[in-house]
Amino acid sequence: MGTKERYESTAAEVARECASAGRDAGDVVLIAVSKTVGPEEVECAIRAGARDFGENRPDQLVMKADLFPDVNWHFIGNIQSRRIKDIVGRATLIHSLFEERHALKIDAVAAQKGIVQDVLLEVNVSGEESKSGLSPSQVAHMLDACASLEHVRVRGLMTMAPRGGGQTVDATFEGLAELRDELRSSMPRDRADVFTELSMGMSEDWPQAVRDGATMVRIGRAIFSDDF
Ligand SMILES: *Cc1c(COP(=O)(O)O)cnc(C)c1O
Secondary structure (H helix, E strand, O other), X not given: OOHHHHHHHHHHHHHHHHHHOOOOHHHOEEEEEOOOOOHHHHHHHHHOOOOEXXXXXXXXXXXXXXXXXXXXXXXXXXXXXXXXXXXEOOEOEEEEEOOHHHHHHHHHHHHHHOOOEEEEEEEOOOOOOXXXXXXXXXXXXXXXXXXXXXXXXXXXXXXXXOOOOOHHHHHHHHHHHHHHHHHHHOOOHHHHHHOOEEEOOOOOOHHHHHHOOOOEEEEOHHHHOOOO
């Protein structure tokens, strides 16, 4: 199988998993994480119907988003202050915001460009030390900080599950979904209306994420690697 076939079969599996979870296939965006491949493979995925791609390095995001401006580019990597100017505007959605100083800088750059940047807040639900993100108890404060920024719009939450599958993975995804619902219920209406997204699930655990309410899954190896 090549990239085209792997993308098509992954998209079909996501649709099947949605159906069996009683959800609409259109409720879950499949993000093809193209961080390990070049433009040729991106083009194959586009030909197979891919419209959303994820990158974790600013250089790759810039290169590929400029080559393929008609699809959506998601920034899912570590944010560095000096690269924010390259990410803002190119990224349809920044998934990995968790520092207030970065929110301020994203706001300033977006203001300069005359846009509103959509972001997700990254949450370290499982509490593993190796993972970045806000602890669940810090999210409300970060949301308040972002609420005063006119050029940043928080669309939801993102997390990474611990490796190895099983119950801790479900607990992580369920925890993120509960946190979103809880925060959403105490927000003003206009903010709650757009605070809907749950970016969770990767090649190894995305079916669980779909069952737990993911609205976006980020799949790399299952699409772009021939030995996954
Ligand atoms: C690489 C990456 C993915 C995709 O991981 P796979 O295991 O290749 O599906 C998803 N999310 C983030 C944040 C990543 O860095």
